Structures are given as structure tokens and as C-alpha cells.
Amino acid sequence: MAEGFLRSLDKGLDVVSAGTEPGEHVHPFAINAMKEINIDIGKNYPKTVDGFLFENFDYLITVCGGAKENCPVFLGNVKNTIHIGFDDPAEALGTDEEIKSEFIRIRDEIGRDFTKFYNEHLTNRK
Numbered sequence: 001m002a003e004g005f006l007r008s009l010d011k012g013l014d015v016v017s018a019g020t021e022p023g024e025h026v027h028p029f030a031i032n033a034m035k036e037i038n039i040d041i042g043k044n045y046p047k048t049v050d051g052f053l054f055e056n057f058d059y060l061i062t063v064c065g066g067a068k069e070n071c072p073v074f075l076g077n078v079k080n081t082i083h084i085g086f087d088d089p090a091e092a093l094g095t096d097e098e099i100k101s102e103f104i105r106i107r108d109e110i111g112r113d114f115t116k117f118y119n120e121h122l123t124n125r126k
Helices: 002-009 028-035 096-122
Strands: 056-064 077-086
Touching: 002 096, 028 096, 056 096, 077 096
Parallel strands: 056 077
Antiparallel strands: none
């Protein structure tokens, strides 16, 4: 969802999303939550950070609640590392409606925090 927000804020950004233990597919509730705000992440797919070790990045942003403490050191070339943590909505329990609500809550937090990040760090780049 964070990748989708950043792409929606600026089509010129080169954004990739990857995890240390990615799932097999993007969660359908995440796809639907983003579709509700006209951001399409339906063609995205989970990637592992290992595929980006030889890339150069201006920012590495960890997003999951425990990632700041539990994420292995990324050995790629990164200028700035930032943690913007969120609960993992994929771990939500309950009815489909309760789980959907959790995805929407996290989507809204990601939107708020990544818009703030974009405005503070990326609007004056070039």
C-alpha cells in the first residue's frame, strides 16, 4: 500500500517495495482498500529485498511494526534509512468486515504518514 501511495503522489518517483519474508501475493483486502481511493495495486506482486542488494536508493523505508528492530541490515547502497511503522493488517483476526476495517485503518495511516514524508523529503528534489 505504501508503494501505491508514493506512486500516486508523484508518477516520476522510482519506487519499489520488497520484504524480508514476502507473501505469495498482494492481499486481496489491500487491493480492495486501495481501489476504494482510486489507487490500483492489483498488478503488484511481493518481492524480496535480496533482489535489490545491488541497487542504489535515496531512501529505505521500513514500514511494519517490528521491522525497525527485527529487519536485517540491508546491504544495498542507501543514502537515508527511515522507519515509518504500521501494524500489519494481514495479521488481523475476525470477520471479513472486521479485517476489511483494519486494512482501511492502516491504509489511511499509510496515506497520512507517506504524504507527510513526501511533503517533507521529496517535494523539493531535482
